[in-house]
Amino acid sequence: MSRINYNRISNNIYEIPVAFKEGMRVPARILSSPELIDGIDDKVIDQITNVACLPGIRKYAYCMPDGHMGYGFPIGGVAAFSMSDGIVSPGGIGFDINCGMRLLRTNMTFEELKPKMETLLDDLFRTIPSGVGSKGFVSLDKKQFREVMEKGADWCRENGYATNDDIEYIENRGRIHGADPKTVSEKAVSRGINQMGTLGSGNHYLEIEVANPENIYDKNIAEVFGIDRDNQVVIAIHCGSRGFGHQIATDYLQTFSRFTREHGLKIRDRELMSAPLNSEEGKNYLSAMACAANAAFVNRQLIVSGIRDVFKKVFRKSEHELGIRTIYDVAHNIAKVEKYIIDGREEELLVHRKGATRSFGPDRPEIPQKYRKVGQPVIVGGSMESGSALLCGTKIADEEFFGSTLHGAGRVMSRSKAKKTARGDAVGRKMKENGIMVKTGYMPGLAEEAGFAYKNIDTVVDAVDAIGISKKVARFFPVMNIKG
Amino acid sequence: MPYEIIDENGSGDTGLKITAPTLAKLFEEAAIGVTSIMSETGSFREKEVISVDIKSASLEDLLIDWLSEVVYLKDARNFLPVRAEISRLDDKGYHLKGVLHGEKIDRKRHPVKVDIKAVTYYNLRLRKKGNDWIGEVVFDL
Numbered sequence: 001m002s003r004i005n006y007n008r009i010s011n012n013i014y015e016i017p018v019a020f021k022e023g024m025r026v027p028a029r030i031l032s033s034p035e036l037i038d039g040i041d042d043k044v045i046d047q048i049t050n051v052a053c054l055p056g057i058r059k060y061a062y063c064m065p066d067g068h069m070g071y072g073f074p075i076g077g078v079a080a081f082s083m084s085d086g087i088v089s090p091g092g093i094g095f096d097i098n099c100g101m102r103l104l105r106t107n108m109t110f111e112e113l114k115p116k117m118e119t120l121l122d123d124l125f126r127t128i129p130s131g132v133g134s135k136g137f138v139s140l141d142k143k144q145f146r147e148v149m150e151k152g153a154d155w156c157r158e159n160g161y162a163t164n165d166d167i168e169y170i171e172n173r174g175r176i177h178g179a180d181p182k183t184v185s186e187k188a189v190s191r192g193i194n195q196m197g198t199l200g201s202g203n204h205y206l207e208i209e210v211a212n213p214e215n216i217y218d219k220n221i222a223e224v225f226g227i228d229r230d231n232q233v234v235i236a237i238h239c240g241s242r243g244f245g246h247q248i249a250t251d252y253l254q255t256f257s258r259f260t261r262e263h264g265l266k267i268r269d270r271e272l273m274s275a276p277l278n279s280e281e282g283k284n285y286l287s288a289m290a291c292a293a294n295a296a297f298v299n300r301q302l303i304v305s306g307i308r309d310v311f312k313k314v315f316r317k318s319e320h321e322l323g324i325r326t327i328y329d330v331a332h333n334i335a336k337v338e339k340y341i342i343d344g345r346e347e348e349l350l351v352h353r354k355g356a357t358r359s360f361g362p363d364r365p366e367i368p369q370k371y372r373k374v375g376q377p378v379i380v381g382g383s384m385e386s387g388s389a390l391l392c393g394t395k396i397a398d399e400e401f402f403g404s405t406l407h408g409a410g411r412v413m414s415r416s417k418a419k420k421t422a423r424g425d426a427v428g429r430k431m432k433e434n435g436i437m438v439k440t441g442y443m444p445g446l447a448e449e450a451g452f453a454y455k456n457i458d459t460v461v462d463a464v465d466a467i468g469i470s471k472k473v474a475r476f477f478p479v480m481n482i483k484g
Numbered sequence: 485m486p487y488e489i490i491d492e493n494g495s496g497d498t499g500l501k502i503t504a505p506t507l508a509k510l511f512e513e514a515a516i517g518v519t520s521i522m523s524e525t526g527s528f529r530e531k532e533v534i535s536v537d538i539k540s541a542s543l544e545d546l547l548i549d550w551l552s553e554v555v556y557l558k559d560a561r562n563f564l565p566v567r568a569e570i571s572r573l574d575d576k577g578y579h580l581k582g583v584l585h586g587e588k589i590d591r592k593r594h595p596v597k598v599d600i601k602a603v604t605y606y607n608l609r610l611r612k613k614g615n616d617w618i619g620e621v622v623f624d625l
Contacts, residue, residue: 071606247559
């Protein structure tokens with residue numbers, strides 16, 4: 001529980017001034033609500049004010065309403081650094097580089113899904129590998145994996161795992177430029193090469209959800225995004241770059257640690273190691289990060305391809321009849337070069353989003369033509385009991401918050417406390433009673449990921465809606481969950 | 485129990501607290517603690533031996549790098565250790581040599597729990613207290 005004397009900027013924005021900690025270059029701003037602010041952990045305050053001390057930071061260090069303790073940056077941390085005198089920090093991106101969300105729409109309604117739910121769950125669980133020691137269904141050699149690193153989702157299109165439409169509706173069209181496989185260690189390659197098309201573990205999941213008409217907040221925008229019928233079935237996927245990205249982050253923390261020692265730089269937190277953007281080390285990390293980000297886009301796309309095959313088989317329908325199309329794919333652990341107006345002058349910045357989603361508003365050329373009037377889709381994952389939220393980006397986010405918003409519900413309870421609160425099988429039974437079928441390779445893990453271990457997704461979504469950094473479009477409720 | 489699983493409050497993550505009479509023993513137990521977070525150590529047999537040779541910048545780095553090697557082998561070789569033997573642990577030159585005994589993960593025989601993404605420096609502690617060495621390390625899950 002935090003007892004900070006915030007400067008209250010508005011109902012939902014709480015500022016920590018530079019006088020709070022020696023070395024702060026800019027104030028930190030916590031985006032929250034009167035309901036959420038008292039629950040902010042002191043560690044989050046310490047971490048976001050450490051971020052505010054980093055060289056080249058511009059305007060503010062932000063923490064989103066779903067913010068909680070991370071490594072280096074808090075989860076929910078957003079900070080932008082000058083390309084000339086700023087830094088890059090792996091702790092501002094996370095070990096799971098380009099962890100993100102994919103949302104798919106379908107032509108199906110819940111009524112059509114219902115009779116085959118058990119078969120569907122079993123087939124999806126069999127087809128999409130999850131958990132410790134799982135291997136992907138696509139076997140890649142080193143040359144192919146290099147192409148994955150360089151081309152991202154385009155590799156999937158070239159090899160029959162993605163449609164042109166999929167590519168159009170992935171952030172950055174599924175490819176971060178500047179990826180250089182030479183900046184990636186052999187260890188990272190051997191950790192990741194067999195894992196493409198796997199969900200992973202922890203809070204990663206594949207979920208079948210339903211869009212009930214009473215939970216559509218903006219019908220027009222929902223229709224633009226492809227939510228166009230009552231009780232429509234949608235599919236949410238949450239995962240990232242798997243062992244490949246984890247190893248790149250581990251490798252570069254070591255590299256940056258060495259850099260810090262050699263240059264006699266001050267260390268506040270070893271998870272917040274950074275290197276100047278114009279240093280060899282900084283540039284190499286950005287290239288390696290791009291490789292991992294591209295692999296994560298491929299990973300999610302391969303899972304989509306597997307899901308399409310399962311739906312075709314289970315429902316005996318064609319791809320066209322099923323209409324499984326990508327609404328959008330967002331990265332929520334990444335750093336991107338973007339332009340913003342700082343003190344009346346346009347500046348190129350490296351925006352770190354660690355557990356935060358890009359939230360570009362209308363008219364941005366970076367988002368697909370079809371969404372340019374309404375802003376990009378923002379996909380917010382909740383706990384496996386609460387489902388997801390679909391929002392859209394806004395001009396307020398673009399102009400004042402480095403085009404960023406929240407990414408999820410935000411954890412409030414440790415894993416062992418969650419396991420002491422309820423048993424996994426009891427959580428599974430309760431979910432079944434509430435109409436949610438669940439399958440996992442690790443039953444006690446259900447308690448660790450239960451709804452009570454997370455903040456209420458509606459509370460955090462309401463906070464960003466009130467601030468205006470993204471606007472509510474729809475809420476989806478789960479009917480089936482595969483937990484990694 | 486030479487190691488216990490500890491919680492990192494406010495996060496979804498888990499740590500290990502290891503108490504051992506020697507530094508080498510602490511490192512050995514910590515490696516098996518990693519296996520215990522991801523699976524049941526009792527289900528593993530000593531069917532394969534992997535040699536490890538690591539040099540680091542400090543003793544704390546050496547612990548992180550050693551455990552990171554176990555995490556790496558889990559993905560790259562699908563291998564988890566059930567016993568570790570350290571033959572050399574130079575606490576001045578920060579050089580470790582040892583072997584890991586274990587086997588490949590077989591989902592039919594090994595109950596899997598939660599995956600470890602990385603070993604972190606967060607709240608890392610390594611100190612001598614009385615006759616014991618005590619280490620605490622947190623993992624990103």
